[in-house]
Amino acid sequence: MRIRFKLDGQDVEVDVKHTDTLLKVLKDKIGVGSVNFGCGEGSCGACMVLINGRLRYSCLTLAGYVDGKEVTTVAGLARDGELSEIQKAFLENDAAQCGYCTPGMILTAKVLLEKNPTPSDEELFDALAGNLCRCTGYIPIINAIKSVAKR
Amino acid sequence: MGVKGEVAKLRGRGIAAICYPTGMNLGGDPSQTVIVAQPDGTFVVNVASVELGQGLRTVLAQIAAEAIGASVEDVEVRFGDTQLAPHDTGTFASRTTHRMGNAIIKAGQEVRQILLDVASKILEVSPQDLEIRNGKIWVRGVPDKSLTVREVASQAQFVYNTPVVGKGHYVKPKSLVDPDTGESDPHSTMAHGCVVADVEVDTETGEVTVLQLVTVYEVGRAINPKLVEGQIIGGAVMGLGAALRETVYPRYPQLTHQTTSFREYVLPTAGDVPKIIYKIVESPTQTGPYGAKGVGEMVANGIAPAIVNAIYDAIGVQITELPITPEKVLKALREKH
Ligand code: FES
Numbered sequence: 223m224r225i226r227f228k229l230d231g232q233d234v235e236v237d238v239k240h241t242d243t244l245l246k247v248l249k250d251k252i253g254v255g256s257v258n259f260g261c262g263e264g265s266c267g268a269c270m271v272l273i274n275g276r277l278r279y280s281c282l283t284l285a286g287y288v289d290g291k292e293v294t295t296v297a298g299l300a301r302d303g304e305l306s307e308i309q310k311a312f313l314e315n316d317a318a319q320c321g322y323c324t325p326g327m328i329l330t331a332k333v334l335l336e337k338n339p340t341p342s343d344e345e346l347f348d349a350l351a352g353n354l355c356r357c358t359g360y361i362p363i364i365n366a367i368k369s370v371a372k373r
Numbered sequence: 374m375g376v377k378g379e380v381a382k383l384r385g386r387g388i389a390a391i392c393y394p395t396g397m398n399l400g401g402d403p404s405q406t407v408i409v410a411q412p413d414g415t416f417v418v419n420v421a422s423v424e425l426g427q428g429l430r431t432v433l434a435q436i437a438a439e440a441i442g443a444s445v446e447d448v449e450v451r452f453g454d455t456q457l458a459p460h461d462t463g464t465f466a467s468r469t470t471h472r473m474g475n476a477i478i479k480a481g482q483e484v485r486q487i488l489l490d491v492a493s494k495i496l497e498v499s500p501q502d503l504e505i506r507n508g509k510i511w512v513r514g515v516p517d518k519s520l521t522v523r524e525v526a527s528q529a530q531f532v533y534n535t536p537v538v539g540k541g542h543y544v545k546p547k548s549l550v551d552p553d554t555g556e557s558d559p560h561s562t563m564a565h566g567c568v569v570a571d572v573e574v575d576t577e578t579g580e581v582t583v584l585q586l587v588t589v590y591e592v593g594r595a596i597n598p599k600l601v602e603g604q605i606i607g608g609a610v611m612g613l614g615a616a617l618r619e620t621v622y623p624r625y626p627q628l629t630h631q632t633t634s635f636r637e638y639v640l641p642t643a644g645d646v647p648k649i650i651y652k653i654v655e656s657p658t659q660t661g662p663y664g665a666k667g668v669g670e671m672v673a674n675g676i677a678p679a680i681v682n683a684i685y686d687a688i689g690v691q692i693t694e695l696p697i698t699p700e701k702v703l704k705a706l707r708e709k710h
């Protein structure tokens with residue numbers, strides 16, 4: 223079937239199978255680099271995207287579901303070549319090493335801070351519980367998010 | 374010296390120290406590189422090992438810039454194409470900053486000499502009278518009359534028909550054991566570290582909580598302290614996962630019981646991270662690039678032993694198998710009584 227949706231502000235149209243996941247379509251059919259495949263079963267958060275502003279695992283979302291909707295990856299947070307505040311905070315705090323978890327971490331942080339601009343540690347840890355990182359030890363990520371929360 | 378809390382929850386402190394060799398030894402892991410100036414006078418360093426996120430791209434660019442005399446923004450390190458870069462054994466054994474760094478220094482010094490020779494023609498002075506640093510070349514004692522490294526590298530190619538290319542290599546020489554004395558020199562260098570772990574053990578549930586990790590690492594020279602810090606924190610949490618959680622069991626004894634996902638292979642998440650205090654100590658090694666030693670693996674390795682010792686301090690039993698699951702703690706407690 224043919225679906226149309228907005229991807230990071232651009233209109234896209236693509237043929238998909240009913241059983242294709244959004245992650246597969248984004249990566250393999252459209253060639254998006256700003257989502258990652260980590261587990262394919264909702265355990266790691268590397269594949270996270272926003273669908274109409276809501277945080278979703280693209281590996282657990284069927285592509286057909288986003289027909290007519292807006293999909294935002296971490297690349298869509300930059301405006302006119304300028305990184306968003308939370309992206310800059312990740313850079314400033316060295317919050318990425320291999321970067322595999324980073325798209326999901328940044329989107330999770332963005333959604334959390336929109337809902338709750340000054341999260342407690344407990345709320346922050348809860349929000350990040352679905353995002354695994356093998357490299358950073360989380361502390362730089364937590365520092366990055368807190369630096370935006372404070373502003 | 375256990376600080377005893379309530380009866381069910383006991384606290385303890387454990388210490389572990391580590392000496393860690395950098396790279397494979399006995400002549401086993403050569404590194405080679407070629408630095409090539411681009412038409413605009415910037416430099417590309419061709420490296421066959423890979424950046425894994427540890428910050429090699431930055432560290433090797435810093436080393437190249439220092440050796441050439443270029444500014445670090447004008448150096449790009451390119452990884453991963455083994456057809457375009459000369460041989461390197463790879464990214465492993467905490468070796469790449471040390472091995473490849475040494476190779477890059479040699480290559481950078483060749484480039485520096487070419488730049489000085491060309492600049493001496495442009496400025497009509499002897500190369501010995503020139504200084505080069507941070508992207509500038511000038512006649513010693515006359516710093517206001519300077520050329521940029523970029524324009525010299527560019528003119529070398531276009532005006533003086535001189536390729537600006539440097540090659541370098543490094544290998545730890547083979548050292549055999551002296552049959553009479555048993556003496557040998559197997560290590561290019563050793564890094565050192567120490568970890569102090571504070572834990573709380575719930576004697577009812579068997580659960581171990583790490584309250585704090587205090588770590589200190591002697592890294593030779595921290596070429597980029599911020600990146601070393603990243604390795605230390607990341608390594609600490611990786612060590613914590615190995616100590617308490619991560620295992621491919623129950624893959625054994627039957628293959629039908631496989632660990633197939635992150636639901637069974639349980640990594641620490643953001644909320645599991647204890648307070649981590651760290652200190653970097655520098656004691657430059659003669660064999661290292663500007664004194665640097667390998668950091669990557671050592672920072673994960675001392676964590677589990679320190680936690681095991683802290684648990685012993687808290688409850689008086691020595692756990693001998695990782696990960697230290699609540700079941701193992703309870704079983705050990707039962708066997709003790
Ligand atoms: S790939 Fe979707 S959660 Fe891991």
Ligand code: FES
Pocket residue numbers: 317318319320321322323324354355356357358426
């Ligand atoms: S930076 Fe490598 S997984 Fe998070």
